[in-house]
Amino acid sequence: MAASPGSEGKSLEFEIRGGPWEALHAMVFYAAVICAILATAGVSRMATGISAVALLFYSILAVFSSPTYLVIIPEEKAVVWERYRFFLPLRRKHPREELEEIVVLESSGAPTEGDEKRSGGSLAYSARVYLRWRGGRKRRVFRSEMSSSPAENRTRAFLVAEALARHLGLPVSYSGQRRMG
Secondary structure (H helix, E strand, O other), rough: OOOOOOOOOOOOOEEEEHHHHHHHHHHHHHHHHHHHHHHOOOOOOHHHHHHHHHHHHHHHHHHHHOOOEEEHHHHHHHHEEEEEEEEEEEEEEHHHHHHEEEEEEEEEEOOOOHHOOOOOOOOOEEEEEEEOOOOOEEEEEEEEEOOOOHHHHHHHHHHHHHHHHHOOOOEEEEEEOOOOO
């Protein structure tokens, strides 16, 4: 997720990665890889080779031409979901009145002071930030990155939650999730 520079009066924009759209097209990409392996192994070379190339280019186009953004408009106290599907925009505006709270969900392996010195990522810690609507529906606006350190992920989650709370006037609730196993 990346934030564009903005001050108090300007809109703030976050890119949201992941979700069902990207997961589906990641599976299409893996199907292209399997077709390429089958083509090199001699299994219907022409059909699997052409399928591999077609699926590969389709999946790359689908993922990179279809970002999702959350735009915070402070002067209107609203958020706008901007989805692009093959460069075609789909926008949906949600005023502050529809939103109930910001939920920050952290795993039980929260980073400590010593974690700030480590540069590698840790799969033991995860942080997610959700917007909750009045009807109880939640939408994820931040997910920690696997390549970042736990301290960096925690800082980013805090900054996203703080920006949403400040611009929209929403309460923030923090909770921890227990590890399985």
